Amino acid sequence: MLKNFWYALEFGHAVERRPRKVRCLGQDFVLWRRRDGQVAVLSDLCVHRGGALSMGTLAGEDRIACPYHGWEYEPDGTCVKIPANPPGRGIPKKARVDAYPSVERYGLVWAFLGDLPEERRPPMPHFPEHDDPAFRAVYWETTVEANYERTMENVVDAAHTPFVHGTAFGNPDRPEIPDFEVTQDEWQAEADILLSPPPPKGLWGLLRSGVRPEHVVVTNGWYLPNIVKLHVRLPFGDLILYDHNIPLTQGRTQVKIVGYRNFFTGRWADGNALKRIGRIFEQDRPVVESQRPELLPFDLSAELHIRSDALQVAYRRRREQLIKDGWWVGGDDVVTGDVPRRQATVIPSPARRENPELARAWVHKTRGTGAESEEEQP
Numbered sequence: 001m002l003k004n005f006w007y008a009l010e011f012g013h014a015v016e017r018r019p020r021k022v023r024c025l026g027q028d029f030v031l032w033r034r035r036d037g038q039v040a041v042l043s044d045l046c047v048h049r050g051g052a053l054s055m056g057t058l059a060g061e062d063r064i065a066c067p068y069h070g071w072e073y074e075p076d077g078t079c080v081k082i083p084a085n086p087p088g089r090g091i092p093k094k095a096r097v098d099a100y101p102s103v104e105r106y107g108l109v110w111a112f113l114g115d116l117p118e119e120r121r122p123p124m125p126h127f128p129e130h131d132d133p134a135f136r137a138v139y140w141e142t143t144v145e146a147n148y149e150r151t152m153e154n155v156v157d158a159a160h161t162p163f164v165h166g167t168a169f170g171n172p173d174r175p176e177i178p179d180f181e182v183t184q185d186e187w188q189a190e191a192d193i194l195l196s197p198p199p200p201k202g203l204w205g206l207l208r209s210g211v212r213p214e215h216v217v218v219t220n221g222w223y224l225p226n227i228v229k230l231h232v233r234l235p236f237g238d239l240i241l242y243d244h245n246i247p248l249t250q251g252r253t254q255v256k257i258v259g260y261r262n263f264f265t266g267r268w269a270d271g272n273a274l275k276r277i278g279r280i281f282e283q284d285r286p287v288v289e290s291q292r293p294e295l296l297p298f299d300l301s302a303e304l305h306i307r308s309d310a311l312q313v314a315y316r317r318r319r320e321q322l323i324k325d326g327w328w329v330g331g332d333d334v335v336t337g338d339v340p341r342r343q344a345t346v347i348p349s350p351a352r353r354e355n356p357e358l359a360r361a362w363v364h365k366t367r368g369t370g371a372e373s374e375e376e377q378p
Helices: 148-156 158-168 267-289 307-324 350-354 356-362
Strands: 005-011 020-024 027-033 039-043 057-059 063-065 079-081 102-105 108-113 136-144 182-184 188-195 216-223 227-234 237-249 252-261 334-336 343-345
Touching: 005 020, 005 027, 005 237, 005 252, 027 108, 039 102, 039 108, 063 079, 136 267, 148 216, 148 227, 148 237, 148 252, 148 267, 148 307, 158 188, 158 267, 158 307, 182 307, 188 307, 216 307, 252 267
Parallel strands: none
Antiparallel strands: 005 108, 020 027, 020 237, 027 039, 057 063, 102 108, 136 252, 182 188, 188 216, 216 227, 227 237, 237 252, 334 343
16 A cells, blocks of 8 residues: 555545544544535544544534544644643643645545655646536445455456456457557556447447447556546547545455546436446456455566556556655554554654654554553643
């Protein structure tokens, strides 16, 4: 799993004033919509006794109160109230939780999960269809019992379509993939791939006119860290899917898809579009969930690659470089609790880098190590 990237955590329409729990990179977060409409993103862990802030309530203007002892935190993670303290007693400087930069874009709430300063953060991807009035969007999600890199690579793998999807998306009689060129920079890659199409069926078949084309141009691409683009140029319009593969844990992925189409753009056709997305995805599910090894190998030579795997190879090579650069979620991001083999991920936030003297505020030690600290006075 890769840190120091913008991750889409939730659909914007699902985030309201009430605190909402989400998970990414093995860590729990709490989201809520502030009065100004912006979304706050904090680690879902009260620094006092580990209460889940997502089970709490909002206090004052935009503070969140822990359900256990009522500690109140501002959207920047700073604790501003400890109800048990008598009047005049201050609040420890280390009474704070990780807060992550957030933005709402393309119908999704994004958070930067890492501690890089703003000028060093990778850019967010650009989805031009979202603001194009010619397109209509639908939102679909599911959870997969597989590693997010396996689900991600599956979408850019054009060669599987005739076999996994049959005549629903591919053409078993014409499985060949002509050679294609990958266009890439340090944060994304894409390629125009020629596929032999199946005959259109159902509602979409009504738009078919003329002779069935020999090939359909499909643009496949990936955006770091976990997004896949699938752009199918149909004879009657464009279908573009942005597939967000959110790593809940190493072996479990939440997939959130935003799908755009510039045909049948009325709300009445949304159900049909969602049904098609779901049907295609459910054909992929059993194959992806059965892949071995479960995790993507670190060694590029551990699996055999051919020319039609060029997009996956490009991803793995870039991933290899980022791992060398220290962007892989590793031992420094994992804390161990007082139950054997019980671990949790804690991704460092920008405040840790900005306030190095408070860095230990987020470190949770195991019992019996002699590292327990006494109450710190301000």
